[in-house]
Amino acid sequence: MNKILEVFGSKVFNDAVMRERLPKEIYKSLRKTISEGKNLDVTMANVVAHAMKEWALENGATHYTHWFQPMTGITAEKHDSFIISTENGGAATSFTWRQLIKGEPDASSFPSGGLRATFEARGYTAWDPTSYAFIKDDTLCIPTVFCSYGGEVLDKKTPLLRSMEALNKQVLRITKLFGMNEVVRAVPTVGAEQEYFLVDEELYKKRKDLVFTGRTILGASAPKGQEMGDHYFGTIKPRVAAFMRDLDKELWKLGIYAKTEHNEGAPAQHELAPLFEDANTATDHNQLTMEMMKKVAKRHGLACLLHEKPFQGVNGSGKHNNWSISTNTGVNLFDPGEDPYNNLRFLLFFTAVIKGVDEYQDLLRLTTASAGNDCRLGGHEAPPAIISMCLGDDLYAVLEAIERGEKYDPKNNGKMDIGVKVLPDLPRDGTDRNRTSPFAFTGNKFEFRMPGSALSIADPNTALNAIVAEALCQFADRLEKAEDFENEVRALLKETVEKHKRILFNGNNYSEEWVKEAERRGLLNLKSTADAIGYYVAEKNIALFEKHNIFTRSEIFSRCEIEYDNYCKIKHIEALIMVEMAKKEIVPAVSAEITKLAGAAEMIKSVGGNNSVEVECVKQMSAMNVQLYKKIELLEKAMVKCDKISSNSEKAEFYRDSVIPAMDEVRKISDELEKISPDNCWPIPTYAELLFNV
Numbered sequence: 001m002n003k004i005l006e007v008f009g010s011k012v013f014n015d016a017v018m019r020e021r022l023p024k025e026i027y028k029s030l031r032k033t034i035s036e037g038k039n040l041d042v043t044m045a046n047v048v049a050h051a052m053k054e055w056a057l058e059n060g061a062t063h064y065t066h067w068f069q070p071m072t073g074i075t076a077e078k079h080d081s082f083i084i085s086t087e088n089g090g091a092a093t094s095f096t097w098r099q100l101i102k103g104e105p106d107a108s109s110f111p112s113g114g115l116r117a118t119f120e121a122r123g124y125t126a127w128d129p130t131s132y133a134f135i136k137d138d139t140l141c142i143p144t145v146f147c148s149y150g151g152e153v154l155d156k157k158t159p160l161l162r163s164m165e166a167l168n169k170q171v172l173r174i175t176k177l178f179g180m181n182e183v184v185r186a187v188p189t190v191g192a193e194q195e196y197f198l199v200d201e202e203l204y205k206k207r208k209d210l211v212f213t214g215r216t217i218l219g220a221s222a223p224k225g226q227e228m229g230d231h232y233f234g235t236i237k238p239r240v241a242a243f244m245r246d247l248d249k250e251l252w253k254l255g256i257y258a259k260t261e262h263n264e265g266a267p268a269q270h271e272l273a274p275l276f277e278d279a280n281t282a283t284d285h286n287q288l289t290m291e292m293m294k295k296v297a298k299r300h301g302l303a304c305l306l307h308e309k310p311f312q313g314v315n316g317s318g319k320h321n322n323w324s325i326s327t328n329t330g331v332n333l334f335d336p337g338e339d340p341y342n343n344l345r346f347l348l349f350f351t352a353v354i355k356g357v358d359e360y361q362d363l364l365r366l367t368t369a370s371a372g373n374d375c376r377l378g379g380h381e382a383p384p385a386i387i388s389m390c391l392g393d394d395l396y397a398v399l400e401a402i403e404r405g406e407k408y409d410p411k412n413n414g415k416m417d418i419g420v421k422v423l424p425d426l427p428r429d430g431t432d433r434n435r436t437s438p439f440a441f442t443g444n445k446f447e448f449r450m451p452g453s454a455l456s457i458a459d460p461n462t463a464l465n466a467i468v469a470e471a472l473c474q475f476a477d478r479l480e481k482a483e484d485f486e487n488e489v490r491a492l493l494k495e496t497v498e499k500h501k502r503i504l505f506n507g508n509n510y511s512e513e514w515v516k517e518a519e520r521r522g523l524l525n526l527k528s529t530a531d532a533i534g535y536y537v538a539e540k541n542i543a544l545f546e547k548h549n550i551f552t553r554s555e556i557f558s559r560c561e562i563e564y565d566n567y568c569k570i571k572h573i574e575a576l577i578m579v580e581m582a583k584k585e586i587v588p589a590v591s592a593e594i595t596k597l598a599g600a601a602e603m604i605k606s607v608g609g610n611n612s613v614e615v616e617c618v619k620q621m622s623a624m625n626v627q628l629y630k631k632i633e634l635l636e637k638a639m640v641k642c643d644k645i646s647s648n649s650e651k652a653e654f655y656r657d658s659v660i661p662a663m664d665e666v667r668k669i670s671d672e673l674e675k676i677s678p679d680n681c682w683p684i685p686t687y688a689e690l691l692f693n694v
């Protein structure tokens with residue numbers, strides 16, 4: 001067997017394993033649950049549990065855990081071993097259906113946004129049979145959802161699953177109208193391209209900011225950045241290549257289709273793209289991918305940085321969320337085919353997305369809002385905080401024709417002449433190579449580029465599924481009553497394009513003009529997390545989630561609260577680390593250097609030499625050190641004020657308006673000091689060392 005197939009899925013209780021180990025009837029019934037979303041038959045759980053345990057033990061596992069995704073955005077697990085005692089001090093192993101389908105972790109330290117009363121510390125986890133169990137670190141991990149005693153969701157998976165259900169329901173109404181009666185299930189498909197940085201672990205450990213916040217809170221730019229463009233798709237260095245090979249293998253074992261690995265735009269930045277899967281599995285797999293990246297990096301003496309902006313002035317990292325909808329019959333509903341103008345089904349699904357994105361810009365935006373992503377969005381390498389869509393010229397022209405009620409006339413045959421006779425004509429890719437768009441149609445899928453690298457993709461996909469479900473629902477309501485279906489579809493398309501055209505933009509999203517143009521069009525520009533989160537509880541968003549059974553009103557309020565809280569906590573830690581580093585490392589190091597120089601100046605003077613360089617340096621450095629100290633004090637004052645604010649939303653605004661600007665001031669001086677200080681006196685590894693040392 002070849003190397004890939006030998007390891008792929010070897011640690012996953014996947015379809016092949018189930019088919020081999022489960023009685024036929026049980027296998028079939030479980031299969032139905034997985035592929036058609038049929039309700040789970042509890043009686044079969046015991047058989048599945050036993051088979052799972054036997055398989056896990058044979059594959060070296062000793063423990064099991066319910067693996068879940070609380071609102072912290074990372075995954076959680078609590079390990080139990082399979083051991084039970086028998087008579088006379090003997091031991092055996094056991095794993096029952098109860099242990100498979102339900103767990104009761106003490107949930108008191110997971111964020112609940114007020115949903116779970118503190119006296120009720122229990123939370124429940126429940127088996128999600130649609131995502132395969134797997135073995136990680138000798139532990140059988142069972143993907144589960146996580147909810148409170150009262151049944152309110154406390155995790156990111158449950159709403160995602162609910163949104164997939166909602167989308168499925170509405171898609172089926174539409175496919176039925178198009179006579180696709182063999183379609184019984186539609187799932188959103190997702191491929192998440194993951195960007196990351198690799199730095200030397202020893203250097204990493206010397207920086208408190210990297211260790212505690214994942215980004216450099218201080219640090220001047222390196223003399224060479226990414227301006228040469230020599231890193232993007234460049235040759236991969238041996239140490240990084242070894243990491244990537246190792247990572248691929250680990251991911252394959254877990255059944256993750258790691259596919260493409262390459263260098264990214266910035267020095268030390270890389271990307272991994274997997275093959276797409278259903279949204280639920282893709283989300284689980286992306287969480288695992290991030291975890292594995294960190295683990296495998298360690299083995300290679302590296303640290304993997306998943307923060308959205310680890311280095312100021314250097315490209316940040318995103319996570320491109322590629323999204324489409326696929327039917328159980330294998331049809332990609334966003335495949336435009338040869339003749340999109342006459343492909344009504346495609347156009348209907350396509351415009352549903354346009355409508356959804358325009359009507360729920362705020363929602364899409366806020367699912368990508370985080371303290372980390374605030375540092376990245378609107379920089380010059382990431383889309384601004386304005387949601388717009390790029391469809392590519394051809395499809396844009398199709399929509400314009402529809403809007404004008406004209407026939408679409410493809411101006412050319414869609415072939416690209418590359419001027420070399422021996423090469424075959426390439427079909428021109430009419431869709432986007434415009435990398436600046438936050439939401440681009442790329443051939444047969446949409447690519448949402450706003451999510452940051454550290455984000456769980458559960459939230460953006462929950463929102464995407466929900467907003468498209470709603471648009472399709474409105475379309476279906478109307479079309480189901482239509483007398484002349486085709487005419488009604490055409491009318492609906494025309495109206496939708498007219499109404500939502502403002503969200504379409506094929507130009508350069510990074511330009512200043514676009515910000516103004518977007519404002520003129522009335523598009524939202526929610527610049528920071530503090531600006532965006534509050535939209536969670538906008539009435540129209542609550543209505544959307546309630547209508548499609550994705551969140552209850554109280555669940556939404558709790559999410560909003562948790563997001564504010566997360567944001568404030570992160571900013572708090574960042575500010576503390578900044579004060580600590582500046583006060584305990586930078587200021588003393590600079591003082592020591594000044595003392596040394598002043599001594600040298602004295603000495604030079606005493607022998608009658610020219611000490612003007614030393615004197616000038618002492619003057620400059622000490623003036624700036626004094627300034628730095630003052631700025632630190634101002635930051636500390638702002639933090640004291642901030643601590644007194646009790647409402648999380650007001651606190652978030654205070655961070656935005658007062659603490660962050662105070663931090664910027666500290667950084668400015670500290671970075672200037674770094675530039676004029678001798679290398680050997682600087683107490684922490686510099687950008688040059690971090691970025692060019694792997």
Ligand code: ADP
Pocket residue numbers: 189190191192193273274275276277322323324325332442444445447
């Ligand atoms: P790029 O964006 O660099 O051009 P690709 O076109 O190769 O890259 O695809 C990027 C990602 O999109 C991959 O993870 C791929 O699996 C995913 N993708 C491709 N088709 C679909 C689809 N129908 N649904 C969801 N994701 C998809």
Ligand code: MG
Pocket residue numbers: 193320447
């Ligand atoms: Mg991409």
